[in-house]
Amino acid sequence: MNDLVQDALYDVIDPELGINIVDLGLVYGIDVDEDNNVRITMTLTTPGCPLHESIENGVKHRVREIEGINTIDLQLVWEPSWDPTKMSLKARKMLW
Amino acid sequence: MSGIKSDTAIKLPISFILCALVAFVTSLFILLVNSQELLAGQFRFPEIWMGAHFLLLGFAVMIAMGAMYQLVPVAFLTPIWNQSFGFVQFYVTVVGIIFLSIMLGINPSLAIYGGILTVIGILMFTFQMLKTLAKRKENTAMSHLVLAAILCFLLTILAGLSLTWNFAFGGMANHSSILYSHIAFGVAGWFTLLIFGFSYKLVPMFSLSHGASMKRAKPSFYMYVFGLLLLILSFWLNQSFIQPLSWLFLLIGFGLFALDIKEILTKRLRRKLDKPFHFATLAIINGWVIHVAAFFISLFHIDDPVIWSWLIFLYIFCWIIFSILGYLFKIVPFLWWTHKYAERIGKESVPTLKEMINEKVSGYLFIVFYVALFGILISTSIQSGVTLFFFLAILTVNGLLYALSIVAVLFK
Numbered sequence: 001m002n003d004l005v006q007d008a009l010y011d012v013i014d015p016e017l018g019i020n021i022v023d024l025g026l027v028y029g030i031d032v033d034e035d036n037n038v039r040i041t042m043t044l045t046t047p048g049c050p051l052h053e054s055i056e057n058g059v060k061h062r063v064r065e066i067e068g069i070n071t072i073d074l075q076l077v078w079e080p081s082w083d084p085t086k087m088s089l090k091a092r093k094m095l096w
Numbered sequence: 097m098s099g100i101k102s103d104t105a106i107k108l109p110i111s112f113i114l115c116a117l118v119a120f121v122t123s124l125f126i127l128l129v130n131s132q133e134l135l136a137g138q139f140r141f142p143e144i145w146m147g148a149h150f151l152l153l154g155f156a157v158m159i160a161m162g163a164m165y166q167l168v169p170v171a172f173l174t175p176i177w178n179q180s181f182g183f184v185q186f187y188v189t190v191v192g193i194i195f196l197s198i199m200l201g202i203n204p205s206l207a208i209y210g211g212i213l214t215v216i217g218i219l220m221f222t223f224q225m226l227k228t229l230a231k232r233k234e235n236t237a238m239s240h241l242v243l244a245a246i247l248c249f250l251l252t253i254l255a256g257l258s259l260t261w262n263f264a265f266g267g268m269a270n271h272s273s274i275l276y277s278h279i280a281f282g283v284a285g286w287f288t289l290l291i292f293g294f295s296y297k298l299v300p301m302f303s304l305s306h307g308a309s310m311k312r313a314k315p316s317f318y319m320y321v322f323g324l325l326l327l328i329l330s331f332w333l334n335q336s337f338i339q340p341l342s343w344l345f346l347l348i349g350f351g352l353f354a355l356d357i358k359e360i361l362t363k364r365l366r367r368k369l370d371k372p373f374h375f376a377t378l379a380i381i382n383g384w385v386i387h388v389a390a391f392f393i394s395l396f397h398i399d400d401p402v403i404w405s406w407l408i409f410l411y412i413f414c415w416i417i418f419s420i421l422g423y424l425f426k427i428v429p430f431l432w433w434t435h436k437y438a439e440r441i442g443k444e445s446v447p448t449l450k451e452m453i454n455e456k457v458s459g460y461l462f463i464v465f466y467v468a469l470f471g472i473l474i475s476t477s478i479q480s481g482v483t484l485f486f487f488l489a490i491l492t493v494n495g496l497l498y499a500l501s502i503v504a505v506l507f508k
Contacts, residue, residue: 061442
């Protein structure tokens with residue numbers, strides 16, 4: 001189920017950068033328990049990112065579409081703060 | 097961050113921005129029909145006052161207000177104090193600015209009434225922002241810059257109200273000193289400090305820059321504010337050495353800010369910047385060049401009012417207005433995207449912010465703005481009325497196309 005959630009998050013695109021949130025390195029952790037309750041720990045590129053509500057909604061909407069998912073707990077954290085090393089090579093190439 | 101809601105209500109900022117676009121085109125049209133006065137360097141002329149106030153109050157101030165209703169929650173992580181109060185403030189300010197600007201053009205002695213209404217609107221706005229900023233969690237160079245900008249805004253309207261009072265009832269000596277203080281507090285204080293402040297948030301955000309020190313932000317702030325105070329002082333004291341010194345501090349302050357922005361952009365992860373954002377950052381170079389020119393002109397004690405009037409014109413257009421025009425192409429798509437697509441992301445395919453604008457067209461518009469401004473400058477230098485009218489006409493039509501291209505975002 002973890003892989004299914006991660007695959008789903010590839011569909012959530014940061015509308016400013018046009019890159020999905022997994023490749024951007026915004027997703028810190030995905031935990032799914034035996035009852036299919038999902039806990040996603042993620043960050044944003046900057047505190048106060050004006051799109052944070054939209055991206056949070058996008059994550060919840062997309063994960064809810066996965067069959068069998070029970071509850072979704074999304075934790076937005078600022079520690080450790082995001083930095084460019086968390087991006088995938090693909091994301092770096094898209095930006096550069 | 098949890099529990100803090102980024103205020104993405106769009107109605108209030110969009111209302112300000114749409115009114116501002118109408119004022120922008122109106123102001124350009126007024127300048128066009130008064131091209132002969134511009135050619136003669138007659139800036140202290142009722143119709144030019146009308147155009148200038150439509151441009152600075154109707155366009156630039158309204159945009160700044162609308163943008164602050166969106167950006168302050170983003171930059172300071174605090175919600176707007178009272179949205180309903182914001183709408184009342186919007187209507188009071190719009191009516192005040194329209195009445196003030198029109199009366200300055202057709203009957204300056206009645207401008208005081210529009211001025212009073214405008215002052216009430218601006219006082220409401222500053223009260224709203226101070227209440228909002230009071231809830232901020234930390235003091236940073238950005239908060240210093242924005243708070244100083246708001247203070248300068250209050251001083252600008254105080255000086256402006258004194259001027260309209262003098263038109264209506266007379267009785268105040270030093271009219272010119274008040275006028276120069278009004279201009280300096282407005283353009284160098286309010287607008288410049290505000291652009292400085294928000295640039296420290298917007299430039300790293302739009303360029304995806306990481307690790308810039310921003311170590312010059314505080315020195316830049318102190319230098320610029322000190323330079324501004326010296327400049328104001330120079331208008332009231334007849335000491336010839338003060339003005340070059342004030343411009344030197346303003347130049348250093350601006351230069352430190354520009355160096356910080358350069359460092360931020362050097363450390364960016366996004367190689368290709370959006371054209372509108374690129375245009376906004378180019379305005380910083382314009383601003384710096386104008387500061388260099390002002391310093392040398394004051395150093396050699398060139399007091400020709402025509403030269404200074406054109407320098408102020410270029411400062412307003414090439415630094416303030418160009419910064420606003422660039423950032424507006426980023427702000428409006430964000431507002432509209434949030435309104436239309438925030439609830440649809442993750443459920444269906446939604447456009448990116450870049451797809452909300454026609455970037456190619458924006459690039460052409462920005463080039464034409466530069467060509468028109470350059471043409472206006474050359475036409476004035478060679479005292480050619482025909483070419484001045486031609487380039488002002490290009491500026492006006494381009495301004496109209498710009499406004500329409502912003503409105504077009506609302507149909508995406």
